[in-house]
Amino acid sequence: MAPVNNIVQYNNNEHPPTFKVTVVGSGNWGSVASKLIASNTLKLSSFHDEVKMWVFEETLPSGEKLTDVINDTNENVKYLPGIKLGRNVVADPDLENAVRDANMLVFVTPHQFMEGICKKLIGKIRSDSQAISLIKGMEVKKEGPCMISTLISQQLGVNCCVLMGANIANEIAVEKFSEATVGYRGNREIAENWVQLFSTPYFMVSACQDVEGVELCGTLKNVVAIAAGFVDGLDMGNNTKAAIMRIGLREMKAFSKLLFSSVKDSTFFESCGVADLITTCLGGRNRKCAEAFAKNGGKRSFDELEAEMLQGQKLQGVSTAKEVYEVLKHKGWLEMFPLFTTVHEICTGRLPPTSIVEYSEHTPKFPLVGGPTAFP
């Protein structure tokens, strides 16, 4: 019987699939990303069913290799226990082998590993590869931010999109509704391909032509979360918290636009902007430690609180606040960003936590009548 339309043709594999996906990274978020992707490659005819997932090999307490257990049980027992990834996810401990056949590369590792990973991949990937980075928290150097998407693009000579948003991995793993934003540079078709690959009925993805804006949101929100945590610790109530979050969002926007004139206001209405900010300021470890810091009147340092509350993890918000402060100082912008500036000065003990809600007095240059034209 002749196929009645293109879809049937594709399903019959008369047209072989075009895209083959490898996920580079297998932590909590990497595993959830693999699960989302694997559910779609089975349904979408233009993608190969199999999704390779590069795993940084570890030996489990049982003596087994993590990759073996993932491939046997179809679960990442260490970083996402209890969740089936999909039988078409294949864990591979060999980076070079994992990427060899892929032309869609999803990067989702801790950001400090990316430089090393890129170096290993030079010359090893397909020339028609597309990349996307799910990595939040690039460094902000004095001269400006060191975007992970730029690192990937430059090192590997590929186009690199980003995917950011209000994405608590464990909530998406159990299929609670959420959203994400794909930031892309020029080619909308490629962006739509990524949107297709990630979208599920419970994970709604939109594309936004603004790589820098989307990626910067993912980093800068952590500074605002520190401020929100101070407000919580001071018991200031929802009014004040909402005001601080709003001012934070405004500074995120202003900072991004000053660094990259291509950044769009509308990006901050996307999931990567306002939604991720809300999630991070409601829950999240930056908020939580900052709350404890303020409750203690700043008498216990962040280092001490982190050690106690985070079991060895470090707070990105505190270091990002420092990095942002360096940029502001370098550029002569400190007075334009009272919230970012004050967060850093509180973290370092130069100001008390209460000054987070007094900065309007400290900084008379803050535009009182501040329409969109008064502030970038």
Added chain:
Amino acid sequence: MAPVNNIVQYNNNEHPPTFKVTVVGSGNWGSVASKLIASNTLKLSSFHDEVKMWVFEETLPSGEKLTDVINDTNENVKYLPGIKLGRNVVADPDLENAVRDANMLVFVTPHQFMEGICKKLIGKIRSDSQAISLIKGMEVKKEGPCMISTLISQQLGVNCCVLMGANIANEIAVEKFSEATVGYRGNREIAENWVQLFSTPYFMVSACQDVEGVELCGTLKNVVAIAAGFVDGLDMGNNTKAAIMRIGLREMKAFSKLLFSSVKDSTFFESCGVADLITTCLGGRNRKCAEAFAKNGGKRSFDELEAEMLQGQKLQGVSTAKEVYEVLKHKGWLEMFPLFTTVHEICTGRLPPTSIVEYSEHTPKFPLVGGPTAFP
């Protein structure tokens, strides 16, 4: 001794003050507004010190008149007990008398009283009067919203600004930091005058040339708060709640812009937009009742829950959702606003509370790849 500068001259009353303020309304928010204003008229030379506050006269359980007690104790013992309003606040039960000398009129009554108040004021106010409305929650009629600022402008023949924002009255009364937005139509100088009159170190006011946008935010956020309450009641977590709030903000923006082409995107970044939305979705009675509604699986009606939880107050969110639904239906826009539509259908029992996070499936026309151009 000669005055050394203009400020000293003004303080010496060599230039008589230009502006005289009357606050029409004396509920919780009206009393806090009077306190803010009264602290500023004492400091600002262009304003008369005295602030008249029109009080809807009531006899207290003690047998005393409310106005007498306010003027004796300098407290609104019924609606803002424990807070000194400032000795320059003078309560007046006679509406006509209260407004007679004023040329800056601040309206802050329940919205259902405004039509009657306007009727009484026709021909009774100074011809050089400026007005501002602090009233949230105008009605949205089938043909479009019935803006309170428009009602005041048309009935009284005055220019009318609005002041909205994340403003929980009791938090501002105890001088916790918050912000507000003044929406104005044409004259920036007048807007700055209002900004001056309300601004204090703990109450930061910005002006925004977009009366309709600012005023619509104050009403539409209550519909989103109902949605956020459902998410809380269903125990969906912060990711989902943030996503729903973001989609709600987007629909607020889209709805406002379709009704008034003058509405600006940037307005939704102001306190009246994102900050008020956050406050309302974190606390607030709309959120709270909707949470209870969802926890009961929609089996107890909003009428029943309101009666039990709100001591006779009515939820604005539920009635606004109905009004917005009527507009959407009338204009053929239902499919463009899945969140607004779904909230109403849940409130009326046509859909279960869980559908608040399933609507993306119900409404395939929702733009999946939705940059700012794909959606108004």
